[in-house]
Amino acid sequence: MHDVLIIGAGITGVSIARELSRYDLKVCVLEKEIDIAMGTTKANSAIVHAGFDAKPGTLKAKLNALGNSMFDQLSKDLDFHYRQNGSLVLCFDENDLDHLNQLLQQGEQNGVQGLMILDKAALIEMEPNLSDGAVAALYAPTGGIVCPYEMAFGMAENAYSNGVEFYFENKVLDIKKSNAGFTIKTNKGTYESKLVINAAGVHSDEMNNLVSDSKLSIIPRRGEYCVFDKEVGSYVDKTIFQLPTKLGKGVLVTPTVDGNLLVGPNAVDINDKDDLTTTQSGLDDILRRASLSIKKMPSHAIIASFTGLRARTEADDFIIGEVSDAKGFINAAGIESPGLTCSPVIGIMVKDMVVDMLKPQEKECFNPIRKGISRFTELNDEDRQNLIEANPAYGNVICRCETITEGEILSAIHRPLGAKTIDGIKRRTRAGSGRCQAGFCMTRVLDILSRELQIPRTEVTKFGGESKLLVGKNKEDI
Numbered sequence: 001m002h003d004v005l006i007i008g009a010g011i012t013g014v015s016i017a018r019e020l021s022r023y024d025l026k027v028c029v030l031e032k033e034i035d036i037a038m039g040t041t042k043a044n045s046a047i048v049h050a051g052f053d054a055k056p057g058t059l060k061a062k063l064n065a066l067g068n069s070m071f072d073q074l075s076k077d078l079d080f081h082y083r084q085n086g087s088l089v090l091c092f093d094e095n096d097l098d099h100l101n102q103l104l105q106q107g108e109q110n111g112v113q114g115l116m117i118l119d120k121a122a123l124i125e126m127e128p129n130l131s132d133g134a135v136a137a138l139y140a141p142t143g144g145i146v147c148p149y150e151m152a153f154g155m156a157e158n159a160y161s162n163g164v165e166f167y168f169e170n171k172v173l174d175i176k177k178s179n180a181g182f183t184i185k186t187n188k189g190t191y192e193s194k195l196v197i198n199a200a201g202v203h204s205d206e207m208n209n210l211v212s213d214s215k216l217s218i219i220p221r222r223g224e225y226c227v228f229d230k231e232v233g234s235y236v237d238k239t240i241f242q243l244p245t246k247l248g249k250g251v252l253v254t255p256t257v258d259g260n261l262l263v264g265p266n267a268v269d270i271n272d273k274d275d276l277t278t279t280q281s282g283l284d285d286i287l288r289r290a291s292l293s294i295k296k297m298p299s300h301a302i303i304a305s306f307t308g309l310r311a312r313t314e315a316d317d318f319i320i321g322e323v324s325d326a327k328g329f330i331n332a333a334g335i336e337s338p339g340l341t342c343s344p345v346i347g348i349m350v351k352d353m354v355v356d357m358l359k360p361q362e363k364e365c366f367n368p369i370r371k372g373i374s375r376f377t378e379l380n381d382e383d384r385q386n387l388i389e390a391n392p393a394y395g396n397v398i399c400r401c402e403t404i405t406e407g408e409i410l411s412a413i414h415r416p417l418g419a420k421t422i423d424g425i426k427r428r429t430r431a432g433s434g435r436c437q438a439g440f441c442m443t444r445v446l447d448i449l450s451r452e453l454q455i456p457r458t459e460v461t462k463f464g465g466e467s468k469l470l471v472g473k474n475k476e477d478i
Helices: 011-020 059-068 071-078 094-109 120-126 148-161 201-211 280-290 339-358 381-390 406-414 422-429 442-453
Strands: 002-007 027-030 087-091 116-119 136-140 144-146 165-167 172-177 182-186 190-198 219-228 239-242 252-255 261-264 302-312 319-322 329-333 397-399
Touching: 002 011, 002 182, 002 339, 011 027, 011 148, 011 329, 011 339, 027 148, 027 190, 059 339, 071 144, 071 148, 071 339, 087 094, 087 120, 094 116, 094 136, 116 120, 120 136, 144 148, 148 165, 148 339, 148 422, 172 201, 190 201, 190 339, 201 302, 201 329, 219 280, 261 280, 319 339, 329 339, 397 406, 397 442, 406 422, 406 442, 422 442
Parallel strands: 002 027, 002 190, 027 165, 087 239, 190 329
Antiparallel strands: 087 136, 116 136, 172 182, 182 190, 219 261, 219 302, 239 252, 252 261, 319 329
């Protein structure tokens, strides 16, 4: 019997898990995929929002600025990349200046610090590649950028090191309420827990509806993105928004913490919660709309595109709390933007609910620190040489585009909750994320995974399931 069972190992679930690992509780996380952060967390804008666009009085508004303020310390404790680069909301029509001022006042009401309106001259001085059509902008210096899955790995590894259990490829099929708590049936077995926390992303309505007559409905909202090569990564320094519409914050242009440029997303409501396809019309649309923000779209430098799904609800707010007709079942549902920014506070908020219910003792031995994978490219020459002398695998470059070494890949495999797939290596190290998009290094990564996991090369997958890259030999050994 577990004290707490968390459904979902996205950024929300692992943030909750880390907070609960501070206490003498038996906690586990069930994840239907083979790895952490394989849902919404792996495919979003990677923005740490300042908090000016959330409607005052909503949970989004209450949690955003507070979550934003936690990132600097969290990035140090958990060793993930984060930069407070600031954000701009562009106004293209002087008739909309009142709307811009309303956004500023709303942000101040939400507790956002340092907001100001910039005129065109100040705007162009700050970002010379912005479109000539911009007449003013709201500047939010507290806006930031982060790598969402790197942050999730940090949260999860730290939770694991502090005693949380993780069970992957466990898809929840049924949940039954009992006097003792809940019985959770998955495709791999049965688990029992006093409390259940639903952090299942776009599938969180399905989990809720297994136990409650108060039905939820999650509408998956598709957002498509284009990733640009690092040669244009400094085209803008700030995260560039456009004045928001009822469909969201509009198409943004932003640098990433890894040095690329990112454009997107659009917002299309769909029915299929597993549809991650990109469309030519969608990609054309985001590039066209982003061209309103910057002078010349560097389309020649696009190296990848991807799609993410957001968990939208008609309430247009987070749904966090105990279900009234299923005591002990706590929802953390509808966590769309700014969910990434709010995730550390959501973790604390749900932890406080659990502590109030179970009254556990705090651990004296909780360790908040996690050390990430040493990035070879970020070290100075002396540290690189010392690392190679200690482990010669760091002298063997596997991914030339990103200069990722075999030592980094080995660390990704053998660290807590290590990588088991090609994409797992990619998200932990960036091997395959560069200009050639794994065209040269994928086979070498596959060989390392086969060797280290002691499985045939034909069993190595891209992202789990049936995503195998090899089916057999095209020639018999001679």
